[in-house]
Amino acid sequence: MIGMQQIHGSYVVRVSQKDDGKIIENCDGLISNDPKVTLLVRVADCLPISLVDKKTHSFGLIHAGWRGLDKGIIKKAIDLMQKELRIKNSDLKISIGPHICQKHYEVGRDVFSKFTKYPEALLQKNNKLFLDLAKIAELQLINNGVKKENIKISKTCTFEGPSLPSFRRSKTSERILVKLNI
Numbered sequence: 275m276i277g278m279q280q281i282h283g284s285y286v287v288r289v290s291q292k293d294d295g296k297i298i299e300n301c302d303g304l305i306s307n308d309p310k311v312t313l314l315v316r317v318a319d320c321l322p323i324s325l326v327d328k329k330t331h332s333f334g335l336i337h338a339g340w341r342g343l344d345k346g347i348i349k350k351a352i353d354l355m356q357k358e359l360r361i362k363n364s365d366l367k368i369s370i371g372p373h374i375c376q377k378h379y380e381v382g383r384d385v386f387s388k389f390t391k392y393p394e395a396l397l398q399k400n401n402k403l404f405l406d407l408a409k410i411a412e413l414q415l416i417n418n419g420v421k422k423e424n425i426k427i428s429k430t431c432t433f434e435g436p437s438l439p440s441f442r443r444s445k446t447s448e449r450i451l452v453k454l455n456i
Protein backbone atom coordinates (compact mmCIF):
# COMPACT_ATOMS: atom_id res chain seq x y z
CA MET A 275 0.00 0.00 0.00
CA ILE A 276 1.16 3.49 -0.85
CA GLY A 277 -0.09 6.65 0.82
CA MET A 278 0.51 10.36 0.45
CA GLN A 279 1.31 13.15 2.83
CA GLN A 280 -1.63 15.31 1.61
CA ILE A 281 -0.70 18.95 1.92
CA HIS A 282 -3.55 20.44 -0.19
CA GLY A 283 -1.16 20.85 -3.09
CA SER A 284 -1.30 19.64 -6.67
CA TYR A 285 1.77 17.41 -6.91
CA VAL A 286 0.99 14.02 -8.50
CA VAL A 287 3.45 11.11 -8.48
CA ARG A 288 3.63 7.87 -10.46
CA VAL A 289 4.34 4.92 -8.19
CA SER A 290 5.08 1.22 -8.50
CA GLN A 291 5.68 -1.79 -6.30
CA LYS A 292 9.08 -0.46 -5.20
CA ASP A 293 7.21 2.31 -3.34
CA ASP A 294 5.16 -0.17 -1.29
CA GLY A 295 4.79 0.91 2.33
CA LYS A 296 5.76 4.51 1.64
CA ILE A 297 3.96 7.77 2.29
CA ILE A 298 4.92 9.99 -0.64
CA GLU A 299 5.88 13.47 0.63
CA ASN A 300 4.25 16.74 -0.42
CA CYS A 301 1.88 14.74 -2.56
CA ASP A 302 -1.90 14.80 -3.12
CA GLY A 303 -2.23 12.46 -6.08
CA LEU A 304 -0.85 9.05 -7.02
CA ILE A 305 -1.04 7.20 -10.33
CA SER A 306 0.09 3.71 -11.32
CA ASN A 307 -0.38 0.84 -13.74
CA ASP A 308 1.23 -1.71 -11.46
CA PRO A 309 -1.32 -4.41 -10.49
CA LYS A 310 0.63 -5.13 -7.29
CA VAL A 311 0.05 -1.62 -6.01
CA THR A 312 -2.77 -0.39 -3.76
CA LEU A 313 -3.20 3.37 -3.44
CA LEU A 314 -4.50 4.97 -0.29
CA VAL A 315 -6.10 8.33 0.47
CA ARG A 316 -7.40 9.69 3.81
CA VAL A 317 -10.25 12.18 3.82
CA ALA A 318 -12.63 13.98 6.15
CA ASP A 319 -14.75 16.40 4.04
CA CYS A 320 -12.33 16.70 1.10
CA LEU A 321 -12.93 14.76 -2.11
CA PRO A 322 -11.42 11.32 -2.62
CA ILE A 323 -11.31 10.98 -6.42
CA SER A 324 -10.42 7.71 -8.11
CA LEU A 325 -9.60 7.46 -11.81
CA VAL A 326 -9.53 4.11 -13.60
CA ASP A 327 -8.78 3.11 -17.18
CA LYS A 328 -9.37 -0.58 -17.76
CA LYS A 329 -7.82 -0.55 -21.26
CA THR A 330 -4.34 0.33 -20.01
CA HIS A 331 -4.85 -1.07 -16.46
CA SER A 332 -4.10 2.39 -15.11
CA PHE A 333 -5.45 3.98 -11.98
CA GLY A 334 -5.05 7.08 -9.91
CA LEU A 335 -6.22 8.49 -6.60
CA ILE A 336 -6.49 12.17 -5.68
CA HIS A 337 -7.09 14.08 -2.46
CA ALA A 338 -8.77 17.41 -3.32
CA GLY A 339 -10.27 20.22 -1.31
CA TRP A 340 -10.78 23.72 -2.67
CA ARG A 341 -7.03 24.40 -2.67
CA GLY A 342 -6.22 21.36 -4.78
CA LEU A 343 -9.07 22.09 -7.19
CA ASP A 344 -7.92 25.70 -7.47
CA LYS A 345 -4.35 24.55 -8.16
CA GLY A 346 -5.53 22.22 -10.93
CA ILE A 347 -4.70 18.84 -9.39
CA ILE A 348 -7.31 17.09 -11.56
CA LYS A 349 -5.74 18.32 -14.79
CA LYS A 350 -2.26 17.50 -13.51
CA ALA A 351 -3.26 13.93 -12.64
CA ILE A 352 -4.98 13.33 -15.98
CA ASP A 353 -2.09 14.88 -17.94
CA LEU A 354 0.39 12.65 -16.11
CA MET A 355 -1.74 9.53 -16.75
CA GLN A 356 -1.84 10.48 -20.42
CA LYS A 357 1.89 11.09 -20.67
CA GLU A 358 3.17 8.21 -18.53
CA LEU A 359 0.46 5.58 -18.84
CA ARG A 360 -0.90 6.37 -22.31
CA ILE A 361 -4.52 6.58 -21.23
CA LYS A 362 -7.20 8.30 -23.29
CA ASN A 363 -9.14 10.83 -21.23
CA SER A 364 -12.44 9.68 -22.71
CA ASP A 365 -11.81 6.14 -21.38
CA LEU A 366 -11.41 7.25 -17.75
CA LYS A 367 -14.01 6.12 -15.20
CA ILE A 368 -14.20 8.41 -12.19
CA SER A 369 -15.59 7.85 -8.73
CA ILE A 370 -15.85 10.60 -6.13
CA GLY A 371 -16.36 9.21 -2.63
CA PRO A 372 -18.09 10.64 0.48
CA HIS A 373 -17.33 14.34 1.05
CA ILE A 374 -18.93 17.44 2.53
CA CYS A 375 -22.03 18.53 0.59
CA GLN A 376 -22.69 22.03 -0.65
CA LYS A 377 -25.19 23.04 2.02
CA HIS A 378 -22.67 22.25 4.77
CA TYR A 379 -19.68 23.80 3.03
CA GLU A 380 -19.83 27.49 3.80
CA VAL A 381 -16.81 29.45 2.64
CA GLY A 382 -15.52 33.00 2.79
CA ARG A 383 -15.71 35.50 -0.05
CA ASP A 384 -12.01 34.95 -0.88
CA VAL A 385 -12.48 31.22 -1.53
CA PHE A 386 -15.86 31.69 -3.24
CA SER A 387 -14.43 34.20 -5.70
CA LYS A 388 -11.78 31.75 -6.90
CA PHE A 389 -14.49 29.61 -8.50
CA THR A 390 -16.69 32.15 -10.29
CA LYS A 391 -16.06 30.36 -13.58
CA TYR A 392 -18.08 27.43 -12.18
CA PRO A 393 -21.43 29.16 -11.43
CA GLU A 394 -23.23 25.79 -11.15
CA ALA A 395 -21.09 25.01 -8.09
CA LEU A 396 -21.83 28.27 -6.24
CA LEU A 397 -24.69 29.10 -3.90
CA GLN A 398 -25.47 32.37 -2.12
CA LYS A 399 -28.13 32.15 0.57
CA ASN A 400 -28.98 34.45 3.50
CA ASN A 401 -25.74 36.36 2.99
CA LYS A 402 -23.78 33.12 3.22
CA LEU A 403 -21.63 31.56 0.53
CA PHE A 404 -21.44 27.85 -0.22
CA LEU A 405 -19.30 25.73 -2.55
CA ASP A 406 -20.07 22.39 -4.18
CA LEU A 407 -16.64 20.77 -4.35
CA ALA A 408 -17.85 17.70 -6.25
CA LYS A 409 -19.54 19.86 -8.88
CA ILE A 410 -16.32 21.83 -9.41
CA ALA A 411 -14.44 18.54 -9.76
CA GLU A 412 -17.04 17.21 -12.22
CA LEU A 413 -16.81 20.35 -14.38
CA GLN A 414 -13.00 20.22 -14.35
CA LEU A 415 -13.06 16.53 -15.30
CA ILE A 416 -15.40 17.25 -18.22
CA ASN A 417 -13.18 20.19 -19.28
CA ASN A 418 -10.33 17.68 -19.41
CA GLY A 419 -12.06 15.24 -21.72
CA VAL A 420 -13.76 12.91 -19.25
CA LYS A 421 -17.28 11.88 -20.27
CA LYS A 422 -20.05 13.02 -17.94
CA GLU A 423 -21.59 9.55 -17.91
CA ASN A 424 -18.27 8.15 -16.66
CA ILE A 425 -18.34 10.22 -13.46
CA LYS A 426 -19.99 8.79 -10.33
CA ILE A 427 -20.44 11.05 -7.32
CA SER A 428 -21.29 9.74 -3.84
CA LYS A 429 -24.33 11.38 -2.25
CA THR A 430 -23.02 10.69 1.25
CA CYS A 431 -22.11 13.83 3.17
CA THR A 432 -19.35 13.41 5.75
CA PHE A 433 -20.73 16.31 7.81
CA GLU A 434 -24.18 14.69 8.11
CA GLY A 435 -23.12 11.10 8.65
CA PRO A 436 -22.44 10.73 12.38
CA SER A 437 -20.46 7.59 11.64
CA LEU A 438 -18.17 9.41 9.21
CA PRO A 439 -15.31 11.70 10.22
CA SER A 440 -15.87 15.36 9.36
CA PHE A 441 -13.21 17.96 10.07
CA ARG A 442 -15.80 20.71 9.83
CA ARG A 443 -18.16 19.05 12.29
CA SER A 444 -15.75 18.01 15.00
CA LYS A 445 -12.14 19.02 14.10
CA THR A 446 -11.48 15.31 14.22
CA SER A 447 -8.16 13.70 13.36
CA GLU A 448 -10.06 10.62 12.13
CA ARG A 449 -10.19 10.01 8.40
CA ILE A 450 -12.05 7.81 5.95
CA LEU A 451 -9.57 5.53 4.21
CA VAL A 452 -10.20 4.98 0.53
CA LYS A 453 -8.17 2.24 -1.14
CA LEU A 454 -7.79 1.66 -4.84
CA ASN A 455 -6.22 -1.10 -6.87
CA ILE A 456 -7.16 -2.95 -10.03
Ligand SMILES: [Zn+2]
Nearest residue numbers: 375378431434
Ligand atom coordinates in the same frame (compact mmCIF):
# COMPACT_ATOMS: atom_id res chain seq x y z
ZN1 LIG B 1 -24.14 17.83 4.14
